[in-house]
Amino acid sequence: MRAALVDDLPTVLTRRDLRLLQAVADGRVECTGSVEPDFYIDGVACCDHMAARALVRGGMIRSAGTGGRARVELTPKGVEALTAAG
Secondary structure, eight states, X not given: OOOOEETTEESSOOHHHHHHHHHHHTTOEEEESSSSOOEEETTXXXXXXXXXXXXXXXXXXXXXXXXXXXXXXXOHHHHHHHHHHO
16 A cells, blocks of 8 residues: 655655656656656656655656756756665
8 A cells, every 4th residue: 555645745655666666766757847747767657656656756866968868967866765774
């Protein structure tokens, strides 16, 4: 089950959240430039839109470009979360 959200910030990161953060850190994630972006990992559509969008709203990941598909990057908050998880 998805972690409880408070103001769109995950209170506890799930393993899936952490795997998504690691894929971003590895440079394997892209997203569309829409308001509610779609995510692609290794070119394949990511089926967990809730996790990806919660990480965006939580300020842990962001698009590195504009329009079309762009690479996704970790924010300092995302790096901190991934580092804390070990």
